Amino acid sequence: MITQEQIPAVLEHPVYDTEGSKIGNANHVFFDDATGRPEWVSIKTGLFGTSESFVPIRDAVMVEDHLEVPYAKGKVKDAPNVDVDSGGHLSESEEVRLYEHYGIAWDDAWQQANQPGEGGWAHSGTAGTTAAAGTTGTDMGMSGNEAMTRSEEHMHVGAERYETGRARLRKYVVTEEVQQTVPLRHEEVRVVHEPITDANVGDAMSGAEISEAEHEVTLHAERPVVETEAVPVERVRLSTEEVTEEETVAGQVRKERIAADGIEDDDEGLPRR
Numbered sequence: 001m002i003t004q005e006q007i008p009a010v011l012e013h014p015v016y017d018t019e020g021s022k023i024g025n026a027n028h029v030f031f032d033d034a035t036g037r038p039e040w041v042s043i044k045t046g047l048f049g050t051s052e053s054f055v056p057i058r059d060a061v062m063v064e065d066h067l068e069v070p071y072a073k074g075k076v077k078d079a080p081n082v083d084v085d086s087g088g089h090l091s092e093s094e095e096v097r098l099y100e101h102y103g104i105a106w107d108d109a110w111q112q113a114n115q116p117g118e119g120g121w122a123h124s125g126t127a128g129t130t131a132a133a134g135t136t137g138t139d140m141g142m143s144g145n146e147a148m149t150r151s152e153e154h155m156h157v158g159a160e161r162y163e164t165g166r167a168r169l170r171k172y173v174v175t176e177e178v179q180q181t182v183p184l185r186h187e188e189v190r191v192v193h194e195p196i197t198d199a200n201v202g203d204a205m206s207g208a209e210i211s212e213a214e215h216e217v218t219l220h221a222e223r224p225v226v227e228t229e230a231v232p233v234e235r236v237r238l239s240t241e242e243v244t245e246e247e248t249v250a251g252q253v254r255k256e257r258i259a260a261d262g263i264e265d266d267d268e269g270l271p272r273r
Helices: 003-009 072-078 092-101 106-112 201-205
Strands: 014-016 021-032 038-045 051-056 061-063 065-070 136-140
Touching: 003 021, 003 038, 021 051, 021 072, 038 072, 051 106, 065 201
Parallel strands: 014 065
Antiparallel strands: 014 021, 021 038, 021 136, 038 051, 061 065
C-alpha cells in the first residue's frame, strides 16, 4: 500500500499496468476521509493527457520512479467517468461505480473498514469520525502538512497526421472517331475527234483501208490509305503540396481553487479580519 510519505513521489510520475505498459502520469491522489489513507489515484491518459481515469491505489506499489497498479491498461482507461465536486470529493455513488468497475465489492469494503483491530481502518481515523471506508476525501495536491499545492490543467493542442485518401494515375485506351479530308485523283475516258491534217495524215493512211480494230486505254484512280503511328505527346505525374489552414480548437480545463475557512482572503495571500 502507498503511504502518505510516498505521495510526492507518486504525483506527476508514470503509472504502469500489470504488463509493464505505461498508462499515463499520476495527477491527483484522493484520501479516505475517515482514515486519511490514500484511496484513489487519478491518471492523465489520452492524447496530450486530456483524459483522467481513476484507479484504486490500495494495492499499488512504487517501483523505482514509477507507480505500478494491479490492473490492465485497458481496464483503467475504461473506468467510469466521474465528476469531482469543488471540494475535491467523490460522491458515494460515484465511488460505488468505480468499485464495481474494478471488481471490488462495496459491502466487503465496508465490513473490512469497520472490523475490530488494525484491519478496520475506518477506526484508525480522527476520533469520532463515522465516515464509511469508501467515502473518499479531499484531492491530494499537498506536499507537507501546512501547505496546499494548487494545480490546474493546461490545454496543449498539437497536430496529428492522418491519411485522408489516395490519388493514383491510371493509363487506359479509348477509341475516337477522326475525320480528315484528303484529295483523290482518278482518270476518266474522253473521246477526242481530230481532223486530218498534214501533221497526222501519215498515221491516218497507215494500215488497211477498210478494217476492224480495237483500242484499249487503262484507267487509274487514287483511294485513301489509313495508317496509325504511336507518338509521345506529353508526360504526366502526381505531385503534392501542403496547404496550411487555421483551425480553432476548444476544450475544457479544470482548475483547483483553495478557500480559507474562518478568514477572508484578499487574493494576495494576506488574511483580513
